[in-house]
Amino acid sequence: MSSIVVEGRLVDSSFAPRWGQVEIRDGTIRRVGNLGLRPDLKMGEGQLIFPGFVDVHTHLRHGHEHKEDFASACRAALNGGVTCMLDMPNNPVPPVTAKMLADKEAAVADLPMDIGFYVGLGPDTRPSGHRHYKAFMGPSVGSLFFHDDGQLAETVRHYQDCRITFHCEDPEMLRQLADAPSHEQQRPEKAEQQAVSTALKLARRYGFRVHVAHLSQADSLPELMAAAHRSWQDDQGLPGVVWEATPHHLFFDWDNRHQFSRNNFLKMNPPLRSAASRGLLLEAFMRGDIHFLSTDHAPHTVDEKAGENPSGVPLLDTYGAFVSWLMKQGMSAQQMCQHACHWPGLFTARKVGRILPGYRGHLAILDWNSPWTVAAEDLHTKCAWSPFEGVTLPARVAYTVASGRLFRHGVEVN
Numbered sequence: 001m002s003s004i005v006v007e008g009r010l011v012d013s014s015f016a017p018r019w020g021q022v023e024i025r026d027g028t029i030r031r032v033g034n035l036g037l038r039p040d041l042k043m044g045e046g047q048l049i050f051p052g053f054v055d056v057h058t059h060l061r062h063g064h065e066h067k068e069d070f071a072s073a074c075r076a077a078l079n080g081g082v083t084c085m086l087d088m089p090n091n092p093v094p095p096v097t098a099k100m101l102a103d104k105e106a107a108v109a110d111l112p113m114d115i116g117f118y119v120g121l122g123p124d125t126r127p128s129g130h131r132h133y134k135a136f137m138g139p140s141v142g143s144l145f146f147h148d149d150g151q152l153a154e155t156v157r158h159y160q161d162c163r164i165t166f167h168c169e170d171p172e173m174l175r176q177l178a179d180a181p182s183h184e185q186q187r188p189e190k191a192e193q194q195a196v197s198t199a200l201k202l203a204r205r206y207g208f209r210v211h212v213a214h215l216s217q218a219d220s221l222p223e224l225m226a227a228a229h230r231s232w233q234d235d236q237g238l239p240g241v242v243w244e245a246t247p248h249h250l251f252f253d254w255d256n257r258h259q260f261s262r263n264n265f266l267k268m269n270p271p272l273r274s275a276a277s278r279g280l281l282l283e284a285f286m287r288g289d290i291h292f293l294s295t296d297h298a299p300h301t302v303d304e305k306a307g308e309n310p311s312g313v314p315l316l317d318t319y320g321a322f323v324s325w326l327m328k329q330g331m332s333a334q335q336m337c338q339h340a341c342h343w344p345g346l347f348t349a350r351k352v353g354r355i356l357p358g359y360r361g362h363l364a365i366l367d368w369n370s371p372w373t374v375a376a377e378d379l380h381t382k383c384a385w386s387p388f389e390g391v392t393l394p395a396r397v398a399y400t401v402a403s404g405r406l407f408r409h410g411v412e413v414n
C-alpha cells in the first residue's frame with residue numbers, strides 16, 4: 001500500500017505555520033504533528049506546505065481538446081499546486097443532466113486529483129440532483145444562456161435549495177452596448193452590478209443559493225455582504241451567498257496591460273477594469289471579504305488569441321505562485337489557506353483543503369527560495385502561454401502531493 005511522509009513548515013486555516021510531519025496512506029491524510037517518522041520528503045525553512053489548492057472555476061475544454069484536455073489540465077493544475085478543481089459546463093454539448101456527466105466523470109476517474117463538474121442551467125432545464133449548477137446570464141459558448149430576466153426567472157424558480165453559480169453580466173445591457181468601441185466598454189462594471197442584483201433578487205424570491213463567479217469590481221460588495229448575512233448556510237456551513245475573484249482581475253488593469261508581454265491576449269469576460277477599480281477589489285480580497293480565489297482557467301491557443309481573440313486566459317499553472325504574490329501584498333499564510341483551500345474545499349463538499357487526518361492526501365509546497373519569472377516553457381497547459389509570462393512572482397510551487405503521489409512541477413517523481 002502506498003504511503004508518503006512529508007516534513008516541514010505546515011500551514012492550515014486553523015493554524016499558523018509550524019514545523020511538523022504529514023503521513024499520507026492510501027490517498028488519505030492519516031496523522032499530522034511531531035510523528036518521529038523517517039520523512040520521504042523533507043523541506044526547509046524557506047518552504048511552506050499548504051493543503052492542496054482548490055479552484056472551483058475552471059474550463060477544462062471537454063470536446064475542445066485542441067485547447068486543453070483533462071490530462072494536460074491536470075498537469076497544469078499540479079504545476080500550480082491545485083489538487084481539486086470544478087469544471088464548467090460550457091462544452092460544445094453542455095452537460096445538463098446527471099446522465100450526461102457520466103462520460104466526463106469516467107474520463108477523470110484515473111487522474112490523481114479531485115475533479116468535479118458543474119451541470120449547465122439554461123432555458124427549460126430542471127434540477128438533476130447534482131450539487132453544482134452554472135447559469136450564464138449573457139452569451140457564452142453553445143446555447144446555454146438566457147436572453148432576458150423573465151426567461152431566467154422561469155427556470156431558476158425550480159431550483160429551490162440548490163446552489164447556482166452565476167456568470168453575472170446583464171444581457172440586456174450588453175446588447176445595448178454591443179457597438180461600443182472596446183471590449184471593456186461593451187461590458188462595463190454596471191452590467192455586472194445589475195446582474196448581481198438580479199441574481200440576489202431571484203435567490204430571495206425562489207430560495208436558491210448563489211455563487212457569484214469572477215467578481216471584477218468592489219461596488220457590489222455591500223449588497224453581496226448584506227445578502228450573505230441574511231442567507232441560510234448550506235450543509236457545509238458556507239453562507240447562502242458566496243463569491244470569488246480571479247488572479248487576472250486582482251493583478252491586471254486595463255491601463256497597464258500593455259506593459260505585459262501578452263497584452264492583447266488579456267481579453268476575458270467580465271473584462272479587466274480601471275486601476276482604481278482593481279485596487280478596491282484587491283483591498284477587499286486582502287480584508288478577507290471575497291470567499292474564493294478561483295482562476296476561471298479558460299485556455300485558447302496562441303493562434304486563436306492572435307486571430308479572433310476569444311475571451312479567456314489560462315491560469316492553472318500559476319495558481320500557487322499567485323498565492324505567493326498575494327502573501328507578499330500582506331496576506332498571512334493562514335488567511336490564504338482560508339481563501340485558496342478551506343472555503344473552496346467546503347464549496348466542493350469533498351474532504352479537501354485542510355491538513356487534517358481524514359482529508360484527501362493533497363499538499364502544495366511553495367518554495368520562497370525560488371522566485372519564478374514565468375516562461376512559456378515552464379507551463380503544462382496545452383495552450384502553452386500565460387498572462388503572467390515575463391512577470392516575476394515571489395515563490396513557485398516546488399512540489400505537489402496529490403492522492404499521496406509526489407509531483408515536481410507537474411511531473412510525477414518516482
Ligand SMILES: [Zn+2]
Nearest residue numbers: 057059088296
Ligand atoms: Zn468561467
